[in-house]
Amino acid sequence: MSLYDDIITKAKGLGFEKVYFTQPKTIETGNSRLVSNPLDLYGWTTCVLLLAYPYKPFCEGEVVSGYYLASNESYHKLRDFITWLNDIGIQAKRVSLPVKKAVVSANIGTVGRNTLLRLKEYGSRIVLYAVAIDTCAPLSYNEPAQPCGECRACIDACPGKAIGETPYDYIKSKCLRYYMEDDEYPTWVKENVNMYLGCERCMFACPYNEAVGTLQPSDEVRQAFDFDRILSGDIEKAIQYVGSNVDKKRLMRDAAILKENKK
Ligand code: SF4
Ligand code: SF4
Known part of the structure; x- marks a missing residue:
């Protein structure tokens, strides 16, 4: 198995069903709390992993959002994932990128009229993270767009x-x-x-x-x-x-x- 496969297998085992190996680059943030380019923080970055943690929402009408539970759960899983990367000798840091823009810029997902990012199979029921690593070259993606079309x-x-x-x-x-x-x-x-x-x-x-x-x-x-x-x-x-x-x-x-x- 290649290192790419090892990383994907580990991430999937923790619930990150989609893992993308993307190019570190400048992305307009429009928000001072976000980082526009991981290289500004971590000059060793060769690749930015974009990880999607899908979840099933609670039924419509419920007062608790499944997103919050998934977000909390995935936050802890991400820490385990980063620890694992470090343990196998890979430098890895979570970066607060504008992940929605990063996903679109890497041709992975589509933003709908509701401004939410959606990924094939999971719609917008996902929690997204970006992790800078110092190993692996970026890969190219060309996921087909999922247009809103006539829907309103x-x-x-x-x-x-x-x-x-x-x-x-x-x-x-x-x-x-x-x-x-x-x-x-x-x-x-x-x-x-x-x-x-x-x-x-x-x-x-x-x-x-x-x-x-x-x-x-x-x-x-x-x-x-x-x-x-x-x-x-x-x-x-x-x-x-x-x-x-x-x-x-x-x-x-x-x-x-x-x-x-x-x-
Ligand atoms: S855009 Fe409208 S429907 Fe969507 S979260 Fe905001 S208020 Fe609710
Ligand atoms: S227009 Fe329809 S497809 Fe597009 S985001 Fe809104 S509900 Fe989804």
């Missing part, structure tokens, strides 16, 4: 009318997700909150996500996010599922709103 399902599903004809027409301030880090929501956002820390209407509407299917949350997950439990300040179990970066006040804020909206 996400435009119709969006409560804020944030989505337009092209991804460039998306208006942040009309998207519920834009307000998730605020302590208080505007009234129209409050009225449309239907899950903790997010909104997935444009994901559920997208036909490219249908084949992924859905899951029922386990009883443990439901209990962890029970509105009264969260409102009492007992968030320890919920944090175990979604990671300690999630703010306690915001979970409590959403529990109070959801309790009202789901009556």
Whole structure:
């Protein structure tokens, strides 16, 4: 087996179903927290691994986003993966690249009208990471585009009318997700909150996500996010599922709103 195969096998074993070996290059970030070129940080980079961790979302109408659980789970798996790379003698560092742009620039995925990146087989139900390594040459990809065509399902599903004809027409301030880090929501956002820390209407509407299917949350997950439990300040179990970066006040804020909206 080649080193490429070893890396792919290890990554898949950890849940990263897709691994791409891409060229390190400058990508416009538009966000000061992101790195535009891994070579600026790690001059030894020969290749950037783009890794996709697919997940099945919880059924529409559930108040917990499967994305948060997958994101927390994959974060820990990524650390195991990087440790393994280091153990076999490869320098490897996670890089906060604008991964969506990196994937598009490497001809791997397509961005839809809902501004979400989608990959063949997994739609936009993926968590993405970039890892700079000092081994392997980049490979070329030419995945066929997955155009939106005549579909307008996400435009119709969006409560804020944030989505337009092209991804460039998306208006942040009309998207519920834009307000998730605020302590208080505007009234129209409050009225449309239907899950903790997010909104997935444009994901559920997208036909490219249908084949992924859905899951029922386990009883443990439901209990962890029970509105009264969260409102009492007992968030320890919920944090175990979604990671300690999630703010306690915001979970409590959403529990109070959801309790009202789901009556
Ligand atoms: S997340 Fe919700 S509010 Fe934001 S674009 Fe999608 S459907 Fe609209
Ligand atoms: S719902 Fe339709 S228009 Fe929106 S991103 Fe998916 S395919 Fe494109």
